[in-house]
Amino acid sequence: MNVAIRISRGASPRRQRQPYRARLFFAIILVSTIATARVFCYRAVPILDIASPKKSATAANHHRSSNIFNRSALRTVTSSARLISNTARMVMASATTTQPPTTSHDIPPNNMRGLFAGSGVEGLSNPLINEQILNLLPPGKKNDEVNVLYLGTATYDIALFREKQTARFADRGCRVSHLDVANTAAIDIDIDECASAIRAADVLLVGGGNTLFAVDRWHHLELVPLLREAMERGCILAGGSAGAICWFDSGHSDSADPETYRTAMLNEYGNSDNGGREEDESSEYDPSHKKGWRYLRCPGLGFVPGPMVCCPHHDKVQSNGLLRANDFDEMLLARAVSGGKSVIGMGIDHYSAFVVRGDDYEVYSLPDKPGSVNEDGFFDVSRDGTPNGKPGVWIKRVIVENKEMTGNERRRQQLRVEAMVCPPSGKLADLLAYGGTNLPPQNNVERDENQASVDKCRRENPSGRQF
Numbered sequence: 001m002n003v004a005i006r007i008s009r010g011a012s013p014r015r016q017r018q019p020y021r022a023r024l025f026f027a028i029i030l031v032s033t034i035a036t037a038r039v040f041c042y043r044a045v046p047i048l049d050i051a052s053p054k055k056s057a058t059a060a061n062h063h064r065s066s067n068i069f070n071r072s073a074l075r076t077v078t079s080s081a082r083l084i085s086n087t088a089r090m091v092m093a094s095a096t097t098t099q100p101p102t103t104s105h106d107i108p109p110n111n112m113r114g115l116f117a118g119s120g121v122e123g124l125s126n127p128l129i130n131e132q133i134l135n136l137l138p139p140g141k142k143n144d145e146v147n148v149l150y151l152g153t154a155t156y157d158i159a160l161f162r163e164k165q166t167a168r169f170a171d172r173g174c175r176v177s178h179l180d181v182a183n184t185a186a187i188d189i190d191i192d193e194c195a196s197a198i199r200a201a202d203v204l205l206v207g208g209g210n211t212l213f214a215v216d217r218w219h220h221l222e223l224v225p226l227l228r229e230a231m232e233r234g235c236i237l238a239g240g241s242a243g244a245i246c247w248f249d250s251g252h253s254d255s256a257d258p259e260t261y262r263t264a265m266l267n268e269y270g271n272s273d274n275g276g277r278e279e280d281e282s283s284e285y286d287p288s289h290k291k292g293w294r295y296l297r298c299p300g301l302g303f304v305p306g307p308m309v310c311c312p313h314h315d316k317v318q319s320n321g322l323l324r325a326n327d328f329d330e331m332l333l334a335r336a337v338s339g340g341k342s343v344i345g346m347g348i349d350h351y352s353a354f355v356v357r358g359d360d361y362e363v364y365s366l367p368d369k370p371g372s373v374n375e376d377g378f379f380d381v382s383r384d385g386t387p388n389g390k391p392g393v394w395i396k397r398v399i400v401e402n403k404e405m406t407g408n409e410r411r412r413q414q415l416r417v418e419a420m421v422c423p424p425s426g427k428l429a430d431l432l433a434y435g436g437t438n439l440p441p442q443n444n445v446e447r448d449e450n451q452a453s454v455d456k457c458r459r460e461n462p463s464g465r466q467f
Contacts, residue, residue, distance in 0.1 A: 110305060112231055114356045115364070116247060117240035118312045118348035118391070120208020121164050124240050129353060130168035132364050133203060136236045136357065141202070143173040149201035150178040153217050154209025154242040156262050157182045158269045165207050165240075174203075181221055182213075182262070186464055189221060198226045201235055208241030208312075212255035212298045212454065213262065213463050215246055220465035224301060231303050241312045244348060246300050250443040252311035252328045252345075253298035254318055256453060257291070261461040291319040295327050296453045297335065297443065304356065306432040307344065307443050309335070314347035314394060315372035317385030325372065325379065329396065329417040331450075336398040336415050338448040344435030345396040346422070349373075352391035354422075362425040365391035377421055393422040397435050 113136045117123030124130070137146065148169045155161040157180040166176045179197050181189055198204070204227065206214070218224050231237055237247050245251030258264060297309065304310075311328040318324070328347055336343045348354055351369035355362045365371065371391030374380040380388040396419040422431070432439070458467070 110358060111234045112303065112356050112358060113234060114237035114247060115353050116244035116348065117353040118314060118350045120241035120243055121161065123353065124165040125168060126366060127168050128366055132353065132355060133236060133238045137202065146174040146202045147200050148174045148176045148203045148205055149197055150176065150205045152178060152207050153182045154211060154214035155207055156265050158265060160269050161207050166205065182217060186221055191222065194223060195226050198230050201230060203236045203238060204230055206239030206243030206246055208243055210255045210260040211242035211245045211251060211253045212457055213461055214242060215299060215301060216458065216463035216465040220463055227301065228303065237303065244312050245298060245310045247303045248300045248310035249302045249307045250297050250299050250309050252295055252309065252324060252331055254295060255298050256296050256457045257293045290321040293320050295331065296457065297331055297450045302442060305428055307440050309343065309345040309443060311345060311347045313350050315349045315381055315387040323381060323385060332396060332398050332417055333415055335443065336400050339440060340400060341440040342400045342436045342438040343398045344432065344439060347394040347396060349391040352393055354393055359428055361428050363393045363422050373421055394419050395422050395431055395434055399436050400438055
């Protein structure tokens with residue numbers, strides 16, 4: 001870190017000496033304060049260096065209201081660090097600004113088109129999100145010619161969720177069908193019929209719910225090659241929450257929440273006459289009934305290029321009382337420590353979406369909805385989990401420079417999460433370049449504590465897939 005010290009040129013060297021020493025002493029104290037602040041920011045506050053088109057600042061300012069949700073095992077600072085002044089935090093900004101990437105990573109030409117929303121029911125049932133999805137169709141395609149195929153595997157093909165997430169397409173005259181494969185025995189599922197339905201689809205729409213179950217179920221039924229074939233021919237891939245994670249390499253998932261397990265979901269929502277459910281399929285936080293489950297890094301299909309870890313509901317708190325943005329950062333840090341590779345992630349706010357057109361992307365945010373990006377480009381979520389800005393998408397990274405270090409050495413290196421507000425549009429390759437040159441090919445091959453949690457979840461909520 002460089003600290004500039006201005007010295008008056010109007011006095012003689014003898015008269016300058018004492019003020020110079022005083023200023024030097026002050027600079028040393030300031031650097032010490034900033035160093036303490038940096039430890040606080042890097043360890044106790046997961047989001048660190050932020051870059052946006054308008055302004056940059058440290059994560060300490062971004063997370064000034066949300067520290068109550070931090071439960072990091074990597075935290076090393078004492079409570080006195082919480083008293084660091086805003087002045088010290090802002091001074092630090094000049095030395096810790098993260099700039100958007102300037103070089104691209106090579107991505108093979110692809111025909112992917114998709115929209116990945118931060119929420120399932122509340123995203124896909126919104127007519128503006130629906131319009132963005134249909135805008136990905138080839139020019140001249142009429143709505144009454146569009147085949148929308150809904151995969152409700154993540155919510156166990158419950159009609160209630162299907163109706164909420166497909167209604168806007170039906171309203172626009174699209175032909176809507178659904179492929180139910182969650183509850184039927186594999187031996188009774190006609191794969192040829194599944195193939196025909198997927199090959200006829202112009203839009204594959206995946207609802208929210210339990211990501212791990214859905215992805216495992218598709219593997220078990222050998223549907224993944226058919227889904228990839230659809231992507232390669234230009235079929236639009238769309239979804240929210242679990243329906244966003246599934247298309248990425250992996251994601252920050254609530255699949256370990258017992259309320260998302262098949263038995264619990266079918267018991268509560270299996271009867272379509274139960275009066276409906278207005279909120280999203282993700283759980284809500286009730287301080288009087290905080291749950292003990294933890295998020296896990298769930299494998300996806302890996303259709304979105306690069307080893308990107310996706311976090312939907314990025315600005316929300318669910319029934320376990322943890323702000324997903326904070327827990328996501330801890331997950332990225334843990335992944336870097338255990339894997340010895342750099343990590344890159346994408347946090348999609350509840351009312352935002354990430355849209356892909358081949359090699360290009362854009363960010364779409366619902367107007368007049370809350371989100372985590374305030375007017376200065378800072379992350380802003382209150383202690384009770386209320387977002388105080390507008391919806392946005394965040395790109396995060398943990399850089400591991402030394403590939404040969406052990407896990408303990410990486411912990412001592414004090415790896416940190418850096419983040420930037422995703423530019424409104426650009427190239428996918430540029431986002432991957434932000435992750436550096438030491439990214440892994442994928443994120444789902446290691447055996448670590450997260451994998452143990454995934455295995456436990458699979459035993460408790462089996463999909464039929466064998467490992």
